[in-house]
Amino acid sequence: MSRTTIAEIAASLGVSVPTVSKVLNGRSDVAPGTRARVDEALKRHNYRRSVSPTARKSGLLDLVFRSMDNMWAHEIMLGVEEAASARRLSVVVSELRGAHRPPQRWLDGVMSRRPVGVILALSTLEDEQREQLLARSIPFVVVDTEGQPPVGVPTVGSTNWDGGLAATRHLLELGHRRIGVISGAPHVLCSRARVDGYRSAHDEAGITPDPALIRWGDFTAEGGYQHATALLALEDPPTAIFAGSDHQALGVQRAAHEAGMRLPQDLSIVGYDDLPMTAWLSPPLTTVRQPLREMGALATRMVLSLAEGKELVSMRMDLATELVIRESTMPTSP
Amino acid sequence: MSRTTIAEIAASLGVSVPTVSKVLNGRSDVAPGTRARVDEALKRHNYRRSVSPTARKSGLLDLVFRSMDNMWAHEIMLGVEEAASARRLSVVVSELRGAHRPPQRWLDGVMSRRPVGVILALSTLEDEQREQLLARSIPFVVVDTEGQPPVGVPTVGSTNWDGGLAATRHLLELGHRRIGVISGAPHVLCSRARVDGYRSAHDEAGITPDPALIRWGDFTAEGGYQHATALLALEDPPTAIFAGSDHQALGVQRAAHEAGMRLPQDLSIVGYDDLPMTAWLSPPLTTVRQPLREMGALATRMVLSLAEGKELVSMRMDLATELVIRESTMPTSP
Numbered sequence: 135m136s137r138t139t140i141a142e143i144a145a146s147l148g149v150s151v152p153t154v155s156k157v158l159n160g161r162s163d164v165a166p167g168t169r170a171r172v173d174e175a176l177k178r179h180n181y182r183r184s185v186s187p188t189a190r191k192s193g194l195l196d197l198v199f200r201s202m203d204n205m206w207a208h209e210i211m212l213g214v215e216e217a218a219s220a221r222r223l224s225v226v227v228s229e230l231r232g233a234h235r236p237p238q239r240w241l242d243g244v245m246s247r248r249p250v251g252v253i254l255a256l257s258t259l260e261d262e263q264r265e266q267l268l269a270r271s272i273p274f275v276v277v278d279t280e281g282q283p284p285v286g287v288p289t290v291g292s293t294n295w296d297g298g299l300a301a302t303r304h305l306l307e308l309g310h311r312r313i314g315v316i317s318g319a320p321h322v323l324c325s326r327a328r329v330d331g332y333r334s335a336h337d338e339a340g341i342t343p344d345p346a347l348i349r350w351g352d353f354t355a356e357g358g359y360q361h362a363t364a365l366l367a368l369e370d371p372p373t374a375i376f377a378g379s380d381h382q383a384l385g386v387q388r389a390a391h392e393a394g395m396r397l398p399q400d401l402s403i404v405g406y407d408d409l410p411m412t413a414w415l416s417p418p419l420t421t422v423r424q425p426l427r428e429m430g431a432l433a434t435r436m437v438l439s440l441a442e443g444k445e446l447v448s449m450r451m452d453l454a455t456e457l458v459i460r461e462s463t464m465p466t467s468p
Numbered sequence: 469m470s471r472t473t474i475a476e477i478a479a480s481l482g483v484s485v486p487t488v489s490k491v492l493n494g495r496s497d498v499a500p501g502t503r504a505r506v507d508e509a510l511k512r513h514n515y516r517r518s519v520s521p522t523a524r525k526s527g528l529l530d531l532v533f534r535s536m537d538n539m540w541a542h543e544i545m546l547g548v549e550e551a552a553s554a555r556r557l558s559v560v561v562s563e564l565r566g567a568h569r570p571p572q573r574w575l576d577g578v579m580s581r582r583p584v585g586v587i588l589a590l591s592t593l594e595d596e597q598r599e600q601l602l603a604r605s606i607p608f609v610v611v612d613t614e615g616q617p618p619v620g621v622p623t624v625g626s627t628n629w630d631g632g633l634a635a636t637r638h639l640l641e642l643g644h645r646r647i648g649v650i651s652g653a654p655h656v657l658c659s660r661a662r663v664d665g666y667r668s669a670h671d672e673a674g675i676t677p678d679p680a681l682i683r684w685g686d687f688t689a690e691g692g693y694q695h696a697t698a699l700l701a702l703e704d705p706p707t708a709i710f711a712g713s714d715h716q717a718l719g720v721q722r723a724a725h726e727a728g729m730r731l732p733q734d735l736s737i738v739g740y741d742d743l744p745m746t747a748w749l750s751p752p753l754t755t756v757r758q759p760l761r762e763m764g765a766l767a768t769r770m771v772l773s774l775a776e777g778k779e780l781v782s783m784r785m786d787l788a789t790e791l792v793i794r795e796s797t798m799p800t801s802p
Contacts, residue, residue, distance in 0.1 A: 414718035
């Protein structure tokens with residue numbers, strides 16, 4: 135393990151030790167060119183700042199969302215805040231306003247406040263950004279990746295494929311044979327895994343699902359509404375719809391009402407997430423529970439373990455999903 | 469304006485200047501007795517730390533909720549985070565797990581991280597705690613007070629009385645004469661103001677509301693469900709219910725469905741808050757919009773103004789509520 139020092143980095147670049155130190159601390163008073171050279175040298179030397187556990191005085195944990203404007207984010211945040219609070223840490227919450235990767239400005243803020251660790255929800259870091267955090271010994275964990283996480287990035291998720299399988303099996307057992315599925319974007323791995331679970335449940339039952347019943351979109355209510363409206367307008371419409379999120383399920387309910395359907399008699403609906411409000415919908419929503427708070431809490435514990443220099447048992451931890459049967463699904467009429 | 473110095477405080481107590489400084493910075497390595505004496509002296513001398521705007525380097529803003537486990541809190545947070553981010557500040561979010569006042573541990577954290585300011589949502593500070601923040605020149609603003617805010621505490625709210633008036637006028641105009649109201653706890657000022665708006669609308673119409681139709685509770689779905697169940701079981705049940713929150717309105721919908729009622733034909737329902745999901749309920753909920761994000765953003769701007777040493781235009785700012793008519797209300801059948 136190379137133990138390059140700040141002094142060696144400074145000497146190799148012909149800059150002062152305080153300059154290297156400023157770059158490590160995310161200070162803005164270093165010329166951009168110098169800064170880029172320092173960062174490049176830190177990476178080349180595989181520099182890792184040594185931080186004793188007691189030196190982590192900020193008492194902060196950073197949590198960053200691609201988008202917070204949904205109840206999914208709120209549940210993750212509740213889990214992180216509770217687990218952090220139990221360890222006497224406070225949570226800094228940021229939103230990337232839809233961007234997939236944090237801007238450098240955000241990373242500079244992180245480097246200057248020196249949190250114990252960083253949790254990224256549905257967002258990822260560029261290679262360069264990961265390297266910047268690693269050089270400063272600020273560990274990070276990703277909750278729900280969009281794509282395959284790069285090697286070495288610890289990730290918390292849930293068993294999306296199993297969730298898709300359980301939801302679809304339930305509908306098949308109720309006698310449904312034309313089951314629509316509305317998922318997220320196809321490039322998002324969790325969307326794909328759920329649809330594959332849907333396909334496997336059909337395979338088990340010896341049924342080939344009609345490709346017209348499989349829809350890709352986003353996880354919003356509006357998206358659910360648009361796709362459900364299209365599905366219900368098919369010549370041979372589905373008798374059940376498996377939505378990719380509880381938000382989407384709200385949109386599916388709306389589309390069904392507009393089509394003059396009674397719920398659940400004319401259309402069974404399964405949601406995904408089990409947000410607290412779903413038990414209060416009319417009819418109460420059958421949904422696949424994702425343990426979002428537990429996922430937030432687990433990510434917190436993982437990042438704190440890393441901060442203490444421990445090895446993780448596994449770089450990837452998927453928590454179990456569970457079908458919660460309420461009243462939005464029923465057997466097909468004979 | 470007295471300008472007592474730290475040195476004078478230290479001399480008056482016979483402690484060292486670094487000891488006073490540690491107490492100001494929320495450091496834990498000061499004996500509790502000493503610390504209490506220093507805090508008492510800071511208060512007695514009306515000490516105010518002088519902080520130049522550029523010295524506020526933490527880049528942090530603290531936001532603390534009594535409880536975050538609801539969508540109301542999420543909306544406030546989105547407003548604070550967006551306004552803070554526009555000023556290049558990051559938001560530290562904490563929850564008091566139902567306590568009305570923050571524990572000293574939380575306050576110690578605030579004093580040590582030295583945020584630009586503090587926003588308290590539905591929570592207040594003890595006199596002592598207020599004094600501790602004032603001595604450290606950390607300004608604070610309260611969003612939605614429970615009770616009368618103490619003199620000198622800047623507060624952001626919304627026009628609760630007007631909201632209650634508008635919701636009830638709407639139901640009266642639709643021909644309803646027996647209108648139930650479910651509010652929050654009677655000691656919470658916003659609950660009382662909304663019910664008073666309900667009463668004034670009845671006064672205008674020359675109607676005396678039946679006291680049995682006025683219910684006090686909490687803002688949860690479960691609370692709405694319990695109260696609506698009781699209201700609908702009355703010998704002469706209401707034909708409309710004005711709920712104190714959208715969460716409560718979900719519970720009212722459930723109670724109506726369980727009583728075999730069609731919505732909105734058999735029962736008109738008005739909610740309160742206009743959370744994003746209400747437009748997606750079936751039927752879409754008529755509700756009183758509270759501009760929660762704007763309230764969070766305004767509180768942020770107020771606390772930043774205070775941090776810059778500016779005077780507030782007013783210690784109390786109430787933003788307008790607005791009735792949003794959707795499909796959960798309809799005229800009484802003739």
